[in-house]
Amino acid sequence: MFDLLGVPPQVLFGQLLLGLINGSFYALLSLGLAVIFGMLNVINFAHGALYMIGAFVAWLLLTKLGLGYWWALGLSPLIVGLLGVVLEKTMLSRLYKLDHLYGLLLTFGLALIMEGAFRHFYGVSGQPYPIPDALKGGQNLGFMFLPNYRGWVVVASLIVCFGTWFAIERTRLGAYLRAATENPVLVQAFGINVPVMITATYGFGVALAGLAGVLAAPIYQVSPLMGTNLIIVVFAVVVIGGMGSILGAIVTGLGLGLLEGLTKVFYPEASNIVVFVVMAIVLLIKPAGLFGRER
Amino acid sequence: MPDGATVKTTMLEIRDLQAFYGESHVLHGVNIDVRQGEVVTLLGRNGAGKTTTMRSIMGIVGKRNGSIRFQGKELIGMAQHKIPRLGIGYVPEERGIFSSLSVDENLMLPPVVKSGGMTVPQIYELFPNLQGRGTTQGTRLSGGEQQMLAIARILRTGADLILLDEPTEGLAPVIIEQIGVAVRKLKQRGFTIVLVEQNFRFAATIADRHYVMEEGHVVDMIPNDQLAQNMDKLHTYLGV
Numbered sequence: 201m202f203d204l205l206g207v208p209p210q211v212l213f214g215q216l217l218l219g220l221i222n223g224s225f226y227a228l229l230s231l232g233l234a235v236i237f238g239m240l241n242v243i244n245f246a247h248g249a250l251y252m253i254g255a256f257v258a259w260l261l262l263t264k265l266g267l268g269y270w271w272a273l274g275l276s277p278l279i280v281g282l283l284g285v286v287l288e289k290t291m292l293s294r295l296y297k298l299d300h301l302y303g304l305l306l307t308f309g310l311a312l313i314m315e316g317a318f319r320h321f322y323g324v325s326g327q328p329y330p331i332p333d334a335l336k337g338g339q340n341l342g343f344m345f346l347p348n349y350r351g352w353v354v355v356a357s358l359i360v361c362f363g364t365w366f367a368i369e370r371t372r373l374g375a376y377l378r379a380a381t382e383n384p385v386l387v388q389a390f391g392i393n394v395p396v397m398i399t400a401t402y403g404f405g406v407a408l409a410g411l412a413g414v415l416a417a418p419i420y421q422v423s424p425l426m427g428t429n430l431i432i433v434v435f436a437v438v439v440i441g442g443m444g445s446i447l448g449a450i451v452t453g454l455g456l457g458l459l460e461g462l463t464k465v466f467y468p469e470a471s472n473i474v475v476f477v478v479m480a481i482v483l484l485i486k487p488a489g490l491f492g493r494e495r
Numbered sequence: 496m497p498d499g500a501t502v503k504t505t506m507l508e509i510r511d512l513q514a515f516y517g518e519s520h521v522l523h524g525v526n527i528d529v530r531q532g533e534v535v536t537l538l539g540r541n542g543a544g545k546t547t548t549m550r551s552i553m554g555i556v557g558k559r560n561g562s563i564r565f566q567g568k569e570l571i572g573m574a575q576h577k578i579p580r581l582g583i584g585y586v587p588e589e590r591g592i593f594s595s596l597s598v599d600e601n602l603m604l605p606p607v608v609k610s611g612g613m614t615v616p617q618i619y620e621l622f623p624n625l626q627g628r629g630t631t632q633g634t635r636l637s638g639g640e641q642q643m644l645a646i647a648r649i650l651r652t653g654a655d656l657i658l659l660d661e662p663t664e665g666l667a668p669v670i671i672e673q674i675g676v677a678v679r680k681l682k683q684r685g686f687t688i689v690l691v692e693q694n695f696r697f698a699a700t701i702a703d704r705h706y707v708m709e710e711g712h713v714v715d716m717i718p719n720d721q722l723a724q725n726m727d728k729l730h731t732y733l734g735v
Contacts, residue, residue, distance in 0.1 A: 378595040386591040389575075393574075
């Protein structure tokens, strides 16, 4: 076999796949954050905790009710979405008239409470979640071995991301959403119930986090801290992509996952910080982010 | 539509309207009547409360009290998003064209609230400039075209009362003329129009009556056919 810069292809492609998987989660999570930030102007610090709850709901459905992966894939985002609707209705909606900082502080506090509660009941060691039977095994692609489940995660997250992009950028409902992001008062003056749209948007954004949690459960363990570990990178992705930019979130999420994978191959020492280095450079050159618009 | 000979019914009746932005009390007891099929202007200097009166009708000011009745229904206390659904279309002063939406998306954005709205071909006939611009980003249109789009999107909804806030502001005379032609055509179609205008000469060519506002009150009402006799008074009010 050939070598690339002294790196065996199995290692390179293995890391690229890992990067693509991580990128899929970055994309799904930063997409939800972007949708929420665009509409609510809230930086949703509870996103990582809701991702963790998505995974835990899947695990609880399996261990308490015997409902498997495919059930969880539908039910868990629904439950997390409903939880989001309740949080928005009872708490977040009271803060819109105040500085954005209050929304950030509230969601940060909620994240600490949610993670603390799960840590109290389930500890930090993590619970295993089995790969569903239909997705066990893998494919030999010649240059590398692709586990079926990982391929599925990449495909599923791409479908969800681009489906969401299409719904927002190309449909009538999406036009309402974009318009209300720009000028909610006027959209309301056309007879559209904007507060309901805002609640639904938050619910949808966190449901994406819940979905990411279910997809992650069989790969990473189900642990109360799984969200905390991921969310800092995801925030960097959102900043690089441009706050509130849908396409920016998706493309940057996948791109940075791959970049991280490559860094692990060629300069592993930098792999944990490469995202933040990119963030610093982007902020210096284009403060609104790669896909962001100056306000 | 009732013709001029019959008594026209009151469409909009504003009584003792008070409005506030935070602590500041902006409207102090505004009284206005608009009959079906009329074009009525609100004249006055900057800060007289014309735009606030319109925003009060739409329910988008901080706090308001008094009474605003549209076709007999009280608007004060009604949920904001239900007011336009009664058939009131709002064209804001800043035009409110959405930059993240194409011209078509802007045009199709306001939901249809009643049957009998204009069709898209009829709208293009009224505003030929908009035709063939569908995929252009809304805010890339010229100021005049944006104004036309802001009016056009309301015509689709079936609203029968249209609130036009300074449609000629910042536009070239030739564009103002086009807007004037369009507003006259809308009047012929039976639309009822409330117009806020600084451009008094424009207002005189299309309105039936003029309400003059000063410091949050209506201080005078001048029918358009008695305008000539009242020019001196009007000049004093408007300070022109």
